[in-house]
Amino acid sequence: MKQKKRKTPETENLTSMNNDLERGAGPRRFSYTDLATATNNFSNERKLGHGGFGAVYRGYLADLDTVVAVKKISSGSRQGRKEYMTEVKIISSLRHRNLVQLIGWCHDGGQFLLVYEFMPNGSLDTHLFGKSRSALSWPVRYKISLGLGSVLLYLHEEWEQCVVHRDIKSSNIMLDSSFNVKLGDFGLARLMDHELGPQTTGVVGTLGYMAPEYIRTGRASKESDVYSFGVVTLEIATGKKSVDVMGKDSEMGLIEWVWDLYGKGQFLLAVDERLHSDYNEKQVECLMIVGLWCTHPDPSSRPSIRQAVHVLNFEAALPNLPANMPVPMYHAPTPSVSSGEPLITTSIEAGR
Known part of the structure; x- marks a missing residue:
């Protein structure tokens, strides 16, 4: 008599998923x-x-x-x-x-x-950092920032559960034929109840986009997504990668560099040279300051995505940020590394 094959948990999950999806x-x-x-x-x-x-x-x-x-x-x-x-x-x-x-x-x-x-215009990173001859115009860049803010607001606050994406980066932001944002790659996303605080999920994501407290504690949160959003807005404004070191004699990364120029009142020096000064100065100031606000080292000093979107739409005043980038303070324990999976999935050059 043939023995019945035992169903593994993965097989059972796939079967129930098939049934759920085929009904919808x-x-x-x-x-x-x-x-x-x-x-x-x-x-x-x-x-x-x-x-x-x-x-x-x-x-x-x-x-x-x-x-x-x-x-x-x-x-x-x-x-x-x-x-x-x-x-x-x-x-x-x-x-x-x-x-x-x-x-x-x-x-x-x-x-x-x-x-x-299919996304005819590929991913945002290819336009910002690729060898393409034509740089994205400033109006398109600002539209991309607003589109990304809009979808993040939906994920964090407007759906029945809170969705923390955990891997917001330029290579996961796709562009359709009209250069509208289409956020993709939800493989690392987590569903959370709106009332719950940060959840310990293990550290996954991409170096350069991960909030310092998330790397340290493994607790994914809306605040860690907002940090990644801030990094992307700074990349959009400057045309520089989050992991680039700024200048030959400098150890500064993108955030420190922009914050340093902001403190000196010279942040326009950070604007992508490929724009050839063809940009809206008020919007540039707004996008960079919101980017710094979102990447504040202290998560409790970051805005919610709703607050960030209000400022980007000029519906609220710009925040007052300190002239010098604050030093992060930590009180949380360091996570222990368990399971055979990699602690950090880095994919700085991965994908497109």
Whole structure:
């Protein structure tokens, strides 16, 4: 008599997820064959980029007559499979104009794939730091900052649960044909009740975008997301990477450098040279000061995303920040590292 195969917790999770999703009107299930056909068998010519847990390919779905981006999780990546399940569960429930739309999913025979709407203008980091000839104009940059603020406000305060993204960075901010923001990659996201404070989740994310207290304690929070948002706004204004060292003889990173210029009343020197002084000075001042406010070393001195968005929309006054960057104070214990998973997932150059 044949023995029945025991179901693993992962198999049971996938089965219940299938049932939940197939009942809804959201993303649909695709077969592996469908997606292999759509991407010319995941050919290198179709590859759009490579991240920590897999590659993304351009695909064409004939039955929907639409171009898509197909993310294929590396086989054997336990963390990748975990992120796949988190992403499908969370992003399939969310609805916002500044979120990348999840079109479908597939887990056939140990293969895990996600299907997204295709973004013709790629990711923000390629425009800010890539070799592309044309720099983003200032109005487009300001629009991107407002779009990112808008979707973060939705995630933190306007959905039924609070969603802490945990990996806000320029390479996860996609741009559609009109350069509207589409925030993607919810593989590290966590759902929290609105009333609860920071949760100990283990440290994951990307160096340069992670709040100092999060690296130290492993407690993800709305404040740590706001910090990442602040870093991105400074990158947008300066055209410099968060991890760059500013100047040959300087040990300063991006935040320290901008804060130093702010203290001297010279922050316009930080504006991306590729803009050739073609920008709105009032908006530049606003974006940089909000960026510094959001990256304040003390999380209790950061704004909520709602407060930051109000200032960016000129609906509230600019904050008064100290001339010198404050030194962070810590009282929390250092987390112990458990599980076989990496403590920090760094992907500074990962992806597109």
